Each structure stands twice: as C-alpha cells, then as structure tokens.
Amino acid sequence: MSAEVICVGTELLLGDILNSNSQYLAKELAALGVPHFYQTVVGDNVDRVHQAIEIAATRSSIIIFTGGLGPTPDDLTTESIASYFNTPLVEFPEVIADIEHKFAQHGRKMTPSNRKQALQPAGAALLPNPTGTAPGMIWQPREGLTIFTFPGVPREMHRMWRDTAVSFLKTQGYGQNPIYSRSLRFFGIPEAALAEKVNHLFNSTNPTVAPYAGKGEVRLRISARAANEAEANALIEPIVQEIKQIAGVDYYGTDEDTLASVVGQLLKAQGQTLSVAESCTGGGLGQMLTDIPGSSEYFLGGIISYADRIKIDLLGVNSEDLATEGAVSQTVARQMAVGVKAKLGTDWGVSITGIAGPGGGTECKPVGLVYIGIADPDGGVEGIKYQLGSQRERELIRHMSASQCLNLLRQRIRI
Amino acid sequence: MSAEVICVGTELLLGDILNSNSQYLAKELAALGVPHFYQTVVGDNVDRVHQAIEIAATRSSIIIFTGGLGPTPDDLTTESIASYFNTPLVEFPEVIADIEHKFAQHGRKMTPSNRKQALQPAGAALLPNPTGTAPGMIWQPREGLTIFTFPGVPREMHRMWRDTAVSFLKTQGYGQNPIYSRSLRFFGIPEAALAEKVNHLFNSTNPTVAPYAGKGEVRLRISARAANEAEANALIEPIVQEIKQIAGVDYYGTDEDTLASVVGQLLKAQGQTLSVAESCTGGGLGQMLTDIPGSSEYFLGGIISYADRIKIDLLGVNSEDLATEGAVSQTVARQMAVGVKAKLGTDWGVSITGIAGPGGGTECKPVGLVYIGIADPDGGVEGIKYQLGSQRERELIRHMSASQCLNLLRQRIRI
Numbered sequence: 001m002s003a004e005v006i007c008v009g010t011e012l013l014l015g016d017i018l019n020s021n022s023q024y025l026a027k028e029l030a031a032l033g034v035p036h037f038y039q040t041v042v043g044d045n046v047d048r049v050h051q052a053i054e055i056a057a058t059r060s061s062i063i064i065f066t067g068g069l070g071p072t073p074d075d076l077t078t079e080s081i082a083s084y085f086n087t088p089l090v091e092f093p094e095v096i097a098d099i100e101h102k103f104a105q106h107g108r109k110m111t112p113s114n115r116k117q118a119l120q121p122a123g124a125a126l127l128p129n130p131t132g133t134a135p136g137m138i139w140q141p142r143e144g145l146t147i148f149t150f151p152g153v154p155r156e157m158h159r160m161w162r163d164t165a166v167s168f169l170k171t172q173g174y175g176q177n178p179i180y181s182r183s184l185r186f187f188g189i190p191e192a193a194l195a196e197k198v199n200h201l202f203n204s205t206n207p208t209v210a211p212y213a214g215k216g217e218v219r220l221r222i223s224a225r226a227a228n229e230a231e232a233n234a235l236i237e238p239i240v241q242e243i244k245q246i247a248g249v250d251y252y253g254t255d256e257d258t259l260a261s262v263v264g265q266l267l268k269a270q271g272q273t274l275s276v277a278e279s280c281t282g283g284g285l286g287q288m289l290t291d292i293p294g295s296s297e298y299f300l301g302g303i304i305s306y307a308d309r310i311k312i313d314l315l316g317v318n319s320e321d322l323a324t325e326g327a328v329s330q331t332v333a334r335q336m337a338v339g340v341k342a343k344l345g346t347d348w349g350v351s352i353t354g355i356a357g358p359g360g361g362t363e364c365k366p367v368g369l370v371y372i373g374i375a376d377p378d379g380g381v382e383g384i385k386y387q388l389g390s391q392r393e394r395e396l397i398r399h400m401s402a403s404q405c406l407n408l409l410r411q412r413i414r415i
Numbered sequence: 416m417s418a419e420v421i422c423v424g425t426e427l428l429l430g431d432i433l434n435s436n437s438q439y440l441a442k443e444l445a446a447l448g449v450p451h452f453y454q455t456v457v458g459d460n461v462d463r464v465h466q467a468i469e470i471a472a473t474r475s476s477i478i479i480f481t482g483g484l485g486p487t488p489d490d491l492t493t494e495s496i497a498s499y500f501n502t503p504l505v506e507f508p509e510v511i512a513d514i515e516h517k518f519a520q521h522g523r524k525m526t527p528s529n530r531k532q533a534l535q536p537a538g539a540a541l542l543p544n545p546t547g548t549a550p551g552m553i554w555q556p557r558e559g560l561t562i563f564t565f566p567g568v569p570r571e572m573h574r575m576w577r578d579t580a581v582s583f584l585k586t587q588g589y590g591q592n593p594i595y596s597r598s599l600r601f602f603g604i605p606e607a608a609l610a611e612k613v614n615h616l617f618n619s620t621n622p623t624v625a626p627y628a629g630k631g632e633v634r635l636r637i638s639a640r641a642a643n644e645a646e647a648n649a650l651i652e653p654i655v656q657e658i659k660q661i662a663g664v665d666y667y668g669t670d671e672d673t674l675a676s677v678v679g680q681l682l683k684a685q686g687q688t689l690s691v692a693e694s695c696t697g698g699g700l701g702q703m704l705t706d707i708p709g710s711s712e713y714f715l716g717g718i719i720s721y722a723d724r725i726k727i728d729l730l731g732v733n734s735e736d737l738a739t740e741g742a743v744s745q746t747v748a749r750q751m752a753v754g755v756k757a758k759l760g761t762d763w764g765v766s767i768t769g770i771a772g773p774g775g776g777t778e779c780k781p782v783g784l785v786y787i788g789i790a791d792p793d794g795g796v797e798g799i800k801y802q803l804g805s806q807r808e809r810e811l812i813r814h815m816s817a818s819q820c821l822n823l824l825r826q827r828i829r830i
Contacts, residue, residue: 012441013445013451013452014442015440015441015445018438019433019438022427022434022456023430023432025430028430030429037457039455040454040456048452055470074617074626108608111608111611113611153628210431276719278701281705283717287698287813290697290698290699290721291697291809293773299721300722300724301719301720301729302718303716304717306710307715309715310715343729345724345728358708359709394706395706
C-alpha cells in the first residue's frame, strides 16, 4: 500500500513555477507513515496523463494528483482520469451553487467556463474547496486503487488536504505508527557550526536528528517513530533538552515559532509595547511583527522613514548628525529608535537603517551594511552594526536585517 | 528527441528539501528548445532507479539525472545506471587526483569513501565538477539514448550544466530553434473571465498562449518557437497587442513587472512622490514599494498606525469619527490617506485599514473587509471598500489589500 504523487502542469515542465506541492505532500505522507516511492510531473496533455496513470496504477495503491483542475481548456486532469477508466463525467450541482455563491460574494456572475469544474467521474466523492472554485475528488475507480485530485494552487491544496485527505487516510489505517517530529529553531549560528556541536546526535536512529538551513536560520529536526504521542515525546524530549543546553541563546523557538512570535510572547509576558522605525526594510519589520494574529496587544505601529527628511521631521533625527555621519550610521540608528519610541509612546523602540543594494554602496559603506537601534524601557539605547554581506541580494539583505532586529530584541527582552 | 529529468533522493520523497533542480533544468531545456514531457523523483534504491530508467528509456532520448552521486553508501545513481545496462564501472584516475587536490586545499586527506566518486560506467565521458567532489557523466549506453548525471547540490549542478551540457546539446542541434516567451500580467480580473475574453487564442500553435493564476493576479504567457529573437518578436507582438486591447485596464505589466514597479514608473514619469498609512498590512505595502531598487526617488515613507491611538496622534484621524464609524471604515481610510500625505508632504497619500483575521470580524464587518484611501495631488480623496473574502487566510488578505491599493493607485496615476 504505497502512494505516489502526479503533478500535472505544463508550467512545471517549462520551469515557470517551483513544484512546492510535491514537497508538501511528501512531508504529509511521511508524517502519516504512508510509503511513498515516486513523484511524476507531466504536462497538460491527455495522452501523457493517461500514460502516467498507467504506470502509477501498476505500482501504487494511492495516486495523488495536483493541478489541472482550473476552468480553462488546458485544465484536463479530471477528464483524463475519467477517460482512462472509461467513466463518464457527471455534473455536481452543489459545486455550481458553491461557485455561483463565491462569485456573488465579489459581486460577479459565474462564467460559463467554470461549469466544467463541477464535473467529476461518476462514483467519485467531492473534496470541497473552501477557498477556491476547483473542488477535488476521492475516487476508487477499481478495487485497491484510490485516486485523489487537488488544485495546483498551494494554499487551496493544503487546506483541502488537511480537511479531508488526512482523515480519509486515517480511516484506512494510516497514521497509527506515524513519525512524530519536533523542529528546534536557531538564529545567529551557521549550520556547520551548530552541526559540529551536536555531531554525536546524528547517528541516533530513533529519534533521528537532522539539520536544515533556511533563510539565515538553522533548524534541527528530531523525528521519532512511536505508537503514540506520549511514547514519541519520551524519546524526543531528552534530546531536545540536550540540544537546548548545548545551543544556549542561539535556540529561539520550536516548530511554528517565528522570531516575531517569540518577541510577541515576551512582550506580552512583560506587558510592554513596541514601535518600529524602518529605513531600508521599508515596512518589512512591521509586516513580520503583524504577521502574528493578536499582535495589536503589544505592537502599536511605526514610522517608515525611507527619505532622510522623514527621519528628521518625524523621528527627530539631528540633521547635522545625519549630514556628517550619514543615514546609515550608529548615531542615526540610535536616534531613530529613541525617536519612534517617544513619538508613539511605547516601552521599546527599534530601528533599522542600512544599504540593501544593489546600488548605493561605497567602499566604506558597502551594500549589506546595516545598523539596528534599540531603545529600551529604562531609557537605555544601543546601536549595533551588522555586515550582512555584499554578495547577498536586496531581498535577502532586507529579510536578514529585520530578522537580526527581532533576534536582538528577543535577547534584550529576555534579560 | 525529447528529454526527461529523473531526480534521485530519498530526502525529496520525505519532503526534507524542495526540488529546485527540476525547475532549473525545465527552464534550461525550454530555453534550448529541447522537448521535455516528464519529470520523475525516485528514492535512493537500485530497483526503483532501474524501473525509472526502464520507463524513461522507452519514451525519451535524453535522460538527465540529478542526485545520488555523493560518497555515502546511499548514493547509488551511477552504479544503478551501469548495472541496468550491464556495464562495468571503471575508475577514472583523474577524478581521484582531483578529489585529493580539493581535500589538500583544506588541509585534509581524501576519505576512502570518496573513491567511489571516481567510478563511472565504461565508455562514459566525465563531466568535471569544478566546485565539488562529485563529477557527472555523459554516456550513450545504446544508439539513440544519452544519459547525463549531475550532483544534487544546486550550485554545483548549475555550473556543470552551463559548462558542459549546454554545449553538448548545441552540438546535437539544439538551441537553434529555442522558445521565446513573454508574460503579460493582469490584476483585477479572475482567470476564467480573462480566459473567456481571449479564448480564441488558446488554439494558436506558434505562438502558444497559456493562462496562469497567481496570488490575486493572472498571467498570459505567449511562447514562440523561432530561429532568433526578431522572428519570435514578429510572432509574439501582434498577439500581445491584441491581448492588451482586449484586456484594457486589467493589463498592468510584462515579464518582471510588479504592481509596485509599475506604480514606481508612473510616479517617476509624473515626478510625483508617495507616502503610505498602513493599519492591517502593518508595513507590507511599504515593503512592496521598497522591493524596487531606486524607490527612494518617489517613495518617502509612511506611518504604520496599527493602534487606533496612532491613527489619531500621528495621522490626525478624528477621534469621534473613529469611535462612531470604527477604524475599518471609509471615513477613517480617507482621513488616514489625507493625514499621511500632509504629514510627510508628498503628492499622493494612500491608506489601508481592514480586518485581516482570523479574529476581529463581526457580522457587519467580517474578516476580509478592507478600505483603501487615496489622497491625490489635486486635493481629491477617495475611500474604496473591498470584501476580500472571509475564508481567505490572514497572509493572503494582507497581501491582497496591499496589491489592491497598488492597483488602484496605478489606475489613478494613469488618468
């Protein structure tokens, strides 16, 4: 009983989009303990989809399709599956009603082409799509073979997978000996340096420990195979404690934690508020902080001072200091942090000013140079310099600037 | 003569890593005009690699492998290929010398396990790996079938592909009739509605026209096969003009354009400046605008007024209006736009206030309700209501709010 994934879409074969769906499904199948040996990508072409089904149906008992459920003529996954199994398509009136309702919410009428999204093979069960117009299906075209279809839009597919496929697979007996995992998150230490510190854990077999490097952060994933969560935790917890001990302050959170959510928890625990003054990040730090639902409890707002004049007018940065030291300087970072804290009347004020590139760098102030200011509730103020590397791209330098600021704040509030 | 890609690696089937190699190769093959109909992912397992070769060799004349060339026992791509074609492995002394040299540069001795990386099927030609220890190969195990192998590390693979495979494929006659593409971008029209308007173009074969839906936007990709760029343009340009004519204001840009870059071009052309007042987006609009290098020419900054008090104190929103109409209202959106324009002294001021969820919605102000304010250079001010759908997730509602604001601004500046 193994599953395989078939992603349908000519855009994948042209390299127009990255196939993140196959990674998502791979993770989910692993978590449920469903064996999974093959993934295929095939274009929007009936004959080739038929051929992919032919191959998959001989070696797997579950085939999971993504993509090709849209309203346009090149979307032909459903009809290809139906025709391969010589099964007629039937219209599901509830899908028509659902699509009409969704269009009406936006003051529009359903277009005739959406009608085809209501067609599924006779005998299939609908997988409702709460956020889009393309439903999927679960269908057993013959004994021992189950087919799922999902739209290619990742967020629609994820929701439908969680809402429907997971419970179906559990009724089939999967997920009883699943893999339980915990991810520990680290910021401020390179992957190789962390790996050397915990090298002795990589030979462990249950739980296993594996490192992953992300955008400026590192994760260690601890995975245990166990009959239930309590048994898994008994295997995982001692390793977690050992790693936290070894990593010290570089460890910042677990699983779904982000630097912004951890900062938020700390501020809530202290009953303190925060404001931000952003130059090179242009609002990115505020966006990270407000990604967290409920962030209005501690985040009051900020000033995006992209132009120097705004730094002077709204944040009270000294115009002479700005002229002599430059906008990207420790002095200006400190004054921005103090200024935003005072202006918005918060407990903490933080600031970011830097050179994100690709232009604007000089020999003594190269691309990637960033100053972060922190004004604390006791009237203290710091300005800290980072060199985030001139080889990095604008987007990464901006992301790293905001992350560094949150990481610093996390350590300061903790103290 | 078509190519297919086989990525070998159990880590892909566990979802530990995203398969960016298949996208890279897909783009490269498209650029060279090599037909490419299938991609397969298979684990580090001899039998299953054999099975993947069996399938691929019957339908494609070029098989491109990535992954499984490392020194550890689970790396078995090369030996699986050799054994499938009953060909012995032979040691390439120049590879041993190269690996020893690379280790010596770091003051290390080659480990015995690296020796296997020097083994290739008899008759294969080496593809040198300038930056890593795993060379690849080009091999014709039989008439009409060419096999490439590359390491799974993306930057090593990219370099080797460019240095060796591209020139090999060109000697085989590829790259003379490549595919040239242009993507037209649309905002404010659903995929199905746009597709219906240009439905007659989808049957065209050279150029082809295909629709893609993204995060709130739609793209039409026009692809032409031609001997050179001028010929391709002659095929593509009339279709582009026709589509632009049909789509009208919903068309906003081409290829790498974004809503933010188009707004920036318009502001630069007018010599005008912009500031933003953000509530529910928390800085995301400012971040989008400053994603564009050189945006400091027209974007001066903004005020993140996440808390109501900041709307009153910094943006001059009337506290009575705020109390009676609520923060998410047309009146407050208008006052925020006027306020930020005045405070920052810009030509345009825009604002966003809405309910991003998941909490905070009520029956008359549900999650997804967003007001956008625009204060224009002539003293005019608008407040426009959007219902972005309560089923959408916080991140998408915030993204769509900022995109809608840019889209509106694009249309207003244009007028």
